Amino acid sequence: MAYVEYDYRSSELGCANHYLLPPLLRMLGRPSGPILDLGCGNGAIAHVLLSKGYDVYGVDASTSGVAVANMHAPGRFHVLDVASGRLPDTLASIQFQKVISTEVIEHLYEPRALLRLAASALASEGGELLISTPYHGYLKNLALALSDKMDAHFTALWDGGHIKFFSRKTLTAMLEEHGFSVRGFAGAGRIPWLWKSMLLRAVRIHESQSVHSA
Secondary structure, three states: OOOOOOOOOOOOOOOHHHHHHHHHHHOOOOOOOOEEEEEOOHHHHHHHHHHHOOOOEEEEEEEHHHHHHHHHHHHHHHEOOHOOOOOOHHHHHEOEEEEEEEHHHHHHHHHHHHHHHHHHEEOOOOOOEEEEEEEOOOHHHHHHHHOOOHHHHHOOOOOOOOOOOHHHHHHHHHHOOOOOOEEEEEEEOOOOOOEEEEEEEEEOOOOOOOOOOO
């Protein structure tokens, strides 16, 4: 299946960025070492972090998104399909302390490829991955069904839309497959248990033992 590019026209924050940024900033803490943004889109979140003193680089499969991102921070953003398995040479030599990925993994046919790339990009054990995706849990799913919002939520009519739907349990399990230990969780958007998205902080503790990594 061919990649369907999201066409970016501006560097403005998307609606999800507004409710993801506060918990993301809390989990990041003070600036300390280079950060890689996997699936940076138009660089909107990376630009906010750069303005706050973080040292951020990004990759994305969207050529239009990377072009927009580089307009505001030249040279920091590169076109890359995360399924490629390796970073561009200009980024491969950087010792990343943290990796962030916001609202990306749910779009991927092979979500484990993103986690393998995140693990390989981190400098060493103790490096952190902060990853967000739409939240799914019993109460939210029930509310979606009762309010007849399930079709819209599943984005079936959006080419290139969401194709993976994670719960906290399933995303945690996939992170653990790839040598991560989940150390933090935050819901974002709406009231608790009806969150729009969830953000997990995972620490790299060892090399992946996933049977899916081959």
